[in-house]
Amino acid sequence: MAALYVRLEGWPVTERQSTSERPTTDRRRGPVARLRDARIRTKLGLILIVPITALIGVAAVQLVGTGQDVLQARQAIRQARLADDATALTTQLQTERTLAAALLTTPKQKQGAAARAYREQIAKADRQLREYRAARAGVDSSERNLTDLLGRIDTQLDELDPLRRSIEKRDIIPLSTAVFSYRSLIADLLAYRQTLANVAGSDEAANLARGASAMASHTEMTSQEQEVGIVMLAGGSDVTSAQHESFQANLEGQAEALRAFRDAVDGDHVTAMERTIAGRGVGANTDTPLPGDRHALTTAQTQNDIIAAQRYEGDLSRASAGGTGTISGDVGTAQWTRTMGTRVALSGLVETRLREEFRALVQQQENDLLRQLVAESAAVSLMVLVAIAIALLTARSMARSLHRLEAGALSVAYQELPDTVARLRDPGTLGTLTADDLAAGVQDVVARPSQDEIGQVSEAFNVVHRETVRIAAEQATLRSSVSTMFVNLARRSQLLVDRLIRRIDQMEQGEQNPDRLGQLFHLDHLATQMRRNDENLLVLVGVDVSRARRESAALGDVLRAAQSQVEQYTRIELGVVDMGVDVAGRAVNDLVHLIAELLDNATSFSPPDTIVTAEACWIGNRVYVTITDAGAGIRADRLTELNRRLADPPSVDASLSRNMGLAVVGRLARHIGATVELRSALPGTLAEVVIPQDILESPGYRSVPDPTSARRRVETPQTVRAAAPARPSIGLPPHPATAAAAEPPSRPAGSAWFQIASTSRPEQASGVPDGSRDEAPPPRASATGRWESPADDGWRLAAASSRLAGHGTTGGLPRRDPQAQLVPGSVTRAPAPVRRQRSAEEVRGTLSSYHRGLQRARIGELYQPGEPE
Structure with a gap:
């Protein structure tokens, strides 16, 4: 076993050698040879230093920044989509607010149509609200400090349904409270629109976002003007000071929003806005129809509504508090609502164009950033590939050596050793060879590629393989010896037990004393258990018994x-x-x-x-x-x-x-x-x-x-004759037929399980002839078609004199009476034999x-x- 503890440096060395005693000729070898024999730590350093440096230096500078820009662009797109849904929801809420004002200012006896219009608008707003909430779920409110703003919007949206129910009941909520609730919600939605300028990836996109926000404010001011006008028209000549001030504030708000728009965008967008606000180039007869319920208006109808709205606006603007001003007699709530609705739609159309342009620009920025990221990734990958190629030139010798070592180790672990151990399970595999002879014949599974640590490990692995085979051979020899010993002992014990059982059988045959016979039975059972114990030993050692x-x-x-x-x-x-x-x-x-x-x-x-x-x-x-x-x-x-x-x-x-x-x-x-x-x-x-x-x-x-x-x-049944089963169920024997009038069976009846070796079919019941034995000719049928026999007279006499009664045991089984089925008078009864009394010992x-x-x-x-x- 000393070979298992060799040192892994300077192979081969003795246990007393140290690394300082290695030959000095290695230091004078060439750089390639020294590199091949260098330690694994040095080789790993040469392999990893170049790609790691390149990856950290290039990827950290280029990819991280570009990736952040891409993430920012995607966040801007998500917020832009949410802003679009918020703008659409704002438009629906503005219309709903206008209809709510009309409903609250209409007399009860005339509010049926206004109530229906209000409910229909609620359904439209709810559909847009579901789209907004779906987009809201994809925006992280913690980004861009939007937590408070989006939280207020969510809270006010949850309170929208109670507000609607109060407006429908009319007497519960005043007009000013309802209008203020709508304005507060719409103001927060417009405020979210203004945050898009902060996430725009360029100045152009930021200007478009500010311009769209300004037009959204202009649309809101126009819608508020429409709502205030409805209230003023509902009051007739009694225009209050608050109404007059609110109307003038809306006009000033529209002018301020247009100034902010002109400051945010370039001249082309300003010109396009002025044309659209004036109703030029829009309508159903052009490529740019109005949105919403104004889509059927032509250019001429649109311009007529604009002119009428300006006239109505001048009349309402000239009306002063206390009724000193005048309102044109042809100005009604319906006309005012329709004409101002056209102006609101035109302002919203300008806002929609800007939102679409902003979203397209942000999407283009994201695509450009993605292309830039791909290009930079390709450049970094190219640098990494170059670094890997340089590292491979350095590590090629080590990689090949490791591959051979790995292949050899896996071959030994999963093929060589399992096959060898499987062969050694057969005692005849070794034959006359010893364990040392078998180990000496084992070939090296891993060739020694070099003088470095990998080569030393390869040689050590070969030694371990040979030692493992030798130990496995020794264990196989030991197991074979033990198994042979067990088999011999068990066989000898079996022979002795068989002789003992035969001897006990001989003693039982001649024994008449019941006590000694019972003791012999007990000895016989013990001998049988000893034989089974011997068979158990043979089973454990793998011998078929x-x-x-x-x-x-x-x-x-x-x-x-x-x-x-x-x-x-x-x-x-x-x-x-x-x-x-x-x-x-x-x-x-x-x-x-x-x-x-x-x-x-x-x-x-x-x-x-x-x-x-x-x-x-x-x-x-x-x-x-x-x-x-x-x-x-x-x-x-x-x-x-x-x-x-x-x-x-x-x-x-x-x-x-x-x-x-x-x-x-x-x-x-x-x-x-x-x-x-x-x-x-x-x-x-x-x-x-x-x-x-x-x-x-x-x-x-x-x-x-x-x-x-x-x-x-x-x-x-008594009339059915069937063949009995050859091997009835143990524990529940077949129930015999009751009162069966049949001839005696041809052979003694007995349980078929006593005939273990028999594989033939069971004989048929005696009542069913099988043609295998001589039978008397069957009785002939009379002319009337009835069967007759010479014993019929006896049976008729017996039936006339007495009636046979079926009887059985208390358990329900039939009981047979000797000669009960014979024809009365055909047999003379013999005197009953005298039974001899036997002692208990004999029984x-x-x-x-x-x-x-x-x-x-x-x-x-x-x-x-x-x-x-």
Whole structure:
């Protein structure tokens, strides 16, 4: 093992050598050789320093800044989309405010149309509100200090529905309060529009954002003028001072908004705005129709509305407080609302054009930034590739060496060593070779590429591989020796036990004393357990202990054979066992051994005064054998561990001596393809054995049995003659036909499960002729078509003299009276024989001999000792 502890520097060296004693000729070698033999730390430094420096120097300066610009542009786009939805919502709320003012100023007897128009506008505003909230969810309110503003907007939108209900009820809220609530919400929406200038990525975009905000303010002032005019017209000549001041303030606000617009944008946008406000180049007959409900207006109609609105505006502006001014008689609420609505739509059209231009410009900026980011990333990638190429030139020798080392290590780990260990499991693999001879013949799986650390690790790995193979060979030799020793000991013990059993059989045959005969029975059971223990040892070492068997065996016989191998067999009761199921001969002995181990375990770990029940049921295409005891049970964690060991039997070690039975059960179950599972069955434990279909056989004349057929009592009518099943269900024999008038059977009736080796079909019942024996000619039919026989007269006399009454046992089974079915008068009754009284000792001896004979017959038929193993 000293080879495992060699140093990894200056290979080969002794343990007393130090790195200072390495040859000095390495220092005079060329730079390429020194680079090849340099330490891994130095090589890694040369590989990583160039690409890391390039990546940090270029990517940190270029990509980070460009990425921030892209993120800012995307945030601007999201805010612009939200601003568009906010502007659309503002337009709907302005119209809703106007209709609310009209509703509140209309007399109750005439407000039906106004109320309908108000409700319709509410529906339109709600649709736009849903779009706004969807866009609002995509904007982080923590950015650009928008938390307070967006929070106020959200709060006022939540309060919008109560305001609408109050307006519809009219008497609850005054006009001024309703108008103020709308103005406050619209003002906050316009304030959010003004924040777009802060996120614009260029001066041009910022100017467009400021211009759009100015036009939004102009639209709001125009809408407020419309609302104030409605209130003034509703009051007639009684114009209040507050109304007059509000009207004049709206006019001044419009002028201020237009001045802000002219300051924000260039001359082309100012010219386009003035043309649109004047109604030139817009209308349904042009490419630019008006938005909303004004889309059908032509250019001429639009200009007429503008002229009328200016005239109405002059009349209202000249009206002074206290009614000193005059309002044209043709100015009504409807005319004022319609004409001012056209002006509001024209102002909103200018704002919409600016918003679209702003959004397109911001989108173009984002695209430009993305292209710039891609270009810079490509440049950085090119630099990284150049750095990697330089690093690869330096690290090529090390990379190849590491690749060979990795390939060799993986080959050893996943192919060489597993294959070698698998071959060494066969005791004949070594033959006459020793472990050292086998290790010496192992070739190096990793070639030593250089004199650096990688080469030293490669050589050390080859040494480890050889040592591993040698140790595996030694372990295989040891396992083979131990297995051979176990097999020899178990075989010798088997021979001795077989001789002991034969000797006990000879003593039983000549023994007449019931007490000594019972002791011999007990010794016989102990010897049987010793033989099963020897078989367990052979199973654990991997020797097939199954005796060759050609005939199948009934499932019930398999259970009884397993029962006979258990010391406390008297505590075992066989419950319901489905009929018509045979176990293939190749699996009979293993299945008997498996079930016997489970029965032995159940009787050993349950109170001696309890019963262990074994049942077997055919379900689907499998047979389920359940063994239930009334013991103390098993903990859940312990039960899980035992089931795991049953499903995957562990390798042989010292711990198996404590749970040898379960280990044997797991290996036998795997050998025949069965599964075994332990479950809790309060009280006690339930062991379930699932027998697969491939080791099951059913007699040819029977179909797959119904699991419930063996549990159902079948009453056979007197007139029906049917063939009895060859192998009835254990635990519930077939119910005989009551009062069946039939001739005696052709052979003695008996349970078919005593005939284990028989595979022929069962004989038909005696009432159904099969043509295999000579029969008397059938009686002829009379001319009337009735069957007659010479005994008819006797039967008629018997029927005339007395009536046969059906009778049976207290349990419901029929009871047969000797000669009750004979024709009256045809047989002379013989005197009843005198019965001899036997002593209790004679009765016990007879019953013990009978029981022992049955047990020996069953075991002999299942195991067939005379056949080769």
